[in-house]
Amino acid sequence: MKLKVYTDRMSQPSRAIIIFCKMNRIDFEEVRIDLSKAQQRREILFVDCAVLFAEINPMRQVPAIVDGRFKLFESHAILRYLVCTFPGVPDHWYPADVSNRARIEAILDWHHSNLRRGSASLVFNSVLAPKFGLPLNLEAAKEAEKILDSSISKIEGIWLKGKLRSSCWEIFQPSIADPQPSLCEIMQLELLDKKDRERILNPHKKILQWIENVKVATNPHFEEVHAVLYKVRAKLHSNPSSISGESIKSGPKVKLSPKL
Amino acid sequence: MAELKVYADRMSQPSRAIIMFCKMNKIDFEEVKVHLATGQHRNPEYREINPMQQVPAIVHGSLKLFESHAILRYLACAFQGVPDHWYPSDLSNRALIDAILDWHHSNLRRGAAALVFDTILAPIFGRPLNPQAAEEAEKILDSSLSKIESLWLPGNAKFLLGNAQPSIADLSFVCEIMQLELLEEKHRERIFGPHKKILHWIENVKAATNPNFEEVHAMLYKTKEKIHGKMSDDAMKSGP
Numbered sequence: 001m002k003l004k005v006y007t008d009r010m011s012q013p014s015r016a017i018i019i020f021c022k023m024n025r026i027d028f029e030e031v032r033i034d035l036s037k038a039q040q041r042r043e044i045l046f047v048d049c050a051v052l053f054a055e056i057n058p059m060r061q062v063p064a065i066v067d068g069r070f071k072l073f074e075s076h077a078i079l080r081y082l083v084c085t086f087p088g089v090p091d092h093w094y095p096a097d098v099s100n101r102a103r104i105e106a107i108l109d110w111h112h113s114n115l116r117r118g119s120a121s122l123v124f125n126s127v128l129a130p131k132f133g134l135p136l137n138l139e140a141a142k143e144a145e146k147i148l149d150s151s152i153s154k155i156e157g158i159w160l161k162g163k164l165r166s167s168c169w170e171i172f173q174p175s176i177a178d179p180q181p182s183l184c185e186i187m188q189l190e191l192l193d194k195k196d197r198e199r200i201l202n203p204h205k206k207i208l209q210w211i212e213n214v215k216v217a218t219n220p221h222f223e224e225v226h227a228v229l230y231k232v233r234a235k236l237h238s239n240p241s242s243i244s245g246e247s248i249k250s251g252p253k254v255k256l257s258p259k260l
Numbered sequence: 261m262a263e264l265k266v267y268a269d270r271m272s273q274p275s276r277a278i279i280m281f282c283k284m285n286k287i288d289f290e291e292v293k294v295h296l297a298t299g300q301h302r303n304p305e306y307r308e309i310n311p312m313q314q315v316p317a318i319v320h321g322s323l324k325l326f327e328s329h330a331i332l333r334y335l336a337c338a339f340q341g342v343p344d345h346w347y348p349s350d351l352s353n354r355a356l357i358d359a360i361l362d363w364h365h366s367n368l369r370r371g372a373a374a375l376v377f378d379t380i381l382a383p384i385f386g387r388p389l390n391p392q393a394a395e396e397a398e399k400i401l402d403s404s405l406s407k408i409e410s411l412w413l414p415g416n417a418k419f420l421l422g423n424a425q426p427s428i429a430d431l432s433f434v435c436e437i438m439q440l441e442l443l444e445e446k447h448r449e450r451i452f453g454p455h456k457k458i459l460h461w462i463e464n465v466k467a468a469t470n471p472n473f474e475e476v477h478a479m480l481y482k483t484k485e486k487i488h489g490k491m492s493d494d495a496m497k498s499g500p
Contacts, residue, residue, distance in 0.1 A: 058411055059363070070352050077358035084351050098337045099323045105330035110312070112365035158311050 003028040004066040006056055008035055009228040012120065012184040013075030014063040019184070020079060020176065022221040024089045033062055036131045076108045079176040093176050107159065107177040111185070115155070118148030119185045127191050127236065149200065155182065156206040174217045183214045187226060190233050261339075262321035264289040267309055269296045270479040273373065274328030275316040277435040281332055281428065283472040285342045297384050329361045332428040345425035356421055360412060360429040368408070368436055371401030376439050379447075380487060401451065408433070409457040417457075418464045426468050434465045438477060441484050 005021065005028045007014035021028050033053055057064035057073040064073040067085070072078055083094040095101045121144035125137040186207070189197050201208060215222050266282065266289050268275035282289050294300045294315050301313045310317035310326045317326040320338070325331055336347035348354050374397035378390040412420045419426045420433065437458070440448055452459055466473045 059407075070355075072355050072359060074359040074362040076362045077355050080358055081351060081355040098334060101337075102323065102325050102330050102334040105333055106325055106327040108362075109327035109329045109365070112362065113370070117366070154312070 001068050004031055005029070006031045006033055006053065006062055006064040006066075008033050008062045009225065010036075010232065011062045012116075012188050015187070015225050015229075016184040017063045017065075017075055017078055017082075018225050019218055019221050020082060020093075022225070023218055024082075024086065024093070026082060026086050026089075035060070035062065076111075076176075083176065092174065095175070104175045104177045107182075111177075111182070114147065114151040115182060115185050118144050118146075118151050119188055120144075122148055123188045123191050126196075145200065152186075152200075152204050152207055156204055160206045160210055174214060178214050178217075183211060186211065187229060190226075190229055191236060193237070265292055265319045266290070267292045267294050267306070267315055267317040267319075269294050269301075269315045270476065271296065271483060272315045273369075273435040273439050274432065276438070276476050276480075277328055277428075277431045278316045278318070278331055278335075280431055280435070280469055280472050280476050281335060281346070283476070284469055285335075285339065285346070287335060287339050287342075329364075329428070329432065332432065336428060343425075345423065345427060347428050353421075357427050357429045360420060361432060364429075364432060364436070367400065368404040368433060371397050371399075371404050372436050372439055373397075375401055376442050380442050398451070402454075405451075405455045405458050409455060413457045413461055417461070419461070419468075426465055430461075430465050431469070434462060437462065438480060441477075441480055442487060444488070 003021075003026065005017055007018060007030055009015060009018070009032070018030065020026075053064075054060050056066060056071055059073055061073065063075055063078060064071065065078050065081075067081075072081055080094060083089050094104065122141050125141035125144060127136075129136050186201075189200065192200075264282075264287065266275075266278055268279055268291055270276055270279070270293075279291065281287075294306060296315065300306060301310075301315060307313055309319060309324060312326055314326065316328055316331060317324065318331050318334075319325075320334075323334075325334060333347060336342050347357065375394050378394035378397060380389075382389050408420070412422075414422050418424060419430050421427070421429075440451065443451070
């Protein structure tokens with residue numbers, strides 16, 4: 001039975017899983033869930049999807065996977081599982097050496113309360129909330145931006161410290177910590193107004209360089225997987241009112257079969 | 261094997277989890293105390309150990325490592341003789357524990373730590389209490405406890421995921437929840453009242469990890485007595 005990956009390409013960790021699978025030629029079926037529609041109960045199809053999806057992931061979040069009878073959520077756990085389960089994944093993604101692996105684990109763990117918390121909250125509270133039937137919250141967005149800025153500074157200062165081979169903190173080559181958590185999370189900032197995005201990222205030259213490095217290493221999959229995000233960005237900035245509830249045409253809709 | 265140093269403050273939930281894991285598995289280590297309340301974590305010397313300036317952190321040979329879950333995974337894999345139940349070699353069982361450990365940060369940790377900080381601990385760190393933030397945190401905590409019970413303590417489960425023996429996820433979670441001991445008793449009763457399974461599970465983890473559990477939590481208990489002794493004194497001084 002083929003690996004099933006439940007995703008919403010508007011979700012940062014969903015994108016990371018897809019990129020990883022494509023990079024490593026892992027055969028999978030992508031089952032697209034539009035959680036914003038399910039939450040707003042706009043269409044019965046998507047309400048049914050949400051109910052059925054809860055059987056896959058009781059947290060009702062994406063991404064989630066089903067591998068045979070095994071169900072799993074939390075994107076970092078999924079990435080670790082895929083690396084270890086599927087043959088032929090190069091060692092640099094998640095090194096077998098316990099020390100090098102541990103350094104990547106530290107980044108993955110740090111991410112949740114730092115980069116993820118700052119970036120996701122900023123974008124949600126300043127742009128995306130109406131899509132989920134919620135109001136914007138500019139105060140929360142302001143707090144989130146502080147956390148984001150601090151997080152980006154830490155990434156630059158600790159993990160992108162140049163090519164000192166003796167450094168304990170260097171990322172030698174792309175690992176599972178590069179596309180996810182970090183880059184797919186930062187890409188969500190594409191949804192912000194261009195001026196805001198530039199204000200946040202432009203002081204951080206190392207980050208901008210690293211973004212290009214990871215894109216080069218993961219293209220063409222990177223651009224293909226982010227196409228939905230770019231479409232939403234284009235809609236947002238041509239017609240800001242379009243964010244409140246219109247359907248996003250993200251490719252063929254998948255009817256979730258009740259037999260899972 | 262190289263010497264292991266564990267930089268910890270026993271008032272820190274994840275620090276306690278690391279110390280307990282080492283003691284349970286007879287891993288030889290030197291505990292280097294980093295006193296958060298007096299700002300020792302902000303010393304330049306400590307920044308060399310952990311640039312995030314948080315506890316816990318470890319130094320093992322040339323490896324410097326922070327983030328307690330990364331440390332627990334590393335210790336389980338790097339040291340001989342650690343029983344498999346702590347961090348199973350079976351990929352599916354391991355992945356399920358990884359998912360719980362990942363979920364923890366934005367849920368149980370976020371709720372429990374913020375609640376205790378904004379209700380009790382903030383003044384020790386020179387910050388004001390924040391009842392509104394505490395209220396929000398309590399909602400996250402309550403939701404997290406409900407999820408733990410419904411998803412990971414099925415039936416009469418002894419440990420998380422229905423495992424017969426504890427894993428590093430049990431250690432991490434129990435140390436986080438124990439921080440709630442610092443709250444007033446009535447508040448604690450209100451939080452745990454709807455969560456009998458959680459209380460039962462805490463007793464299971466204690467039984468499986470004692471006497472190390474009680475020894476590692478001794479400082480927390482002392483701090484609790486100090487805080488609530490002082491609060492009673494203040495209440496008496498302010499009169500009826």
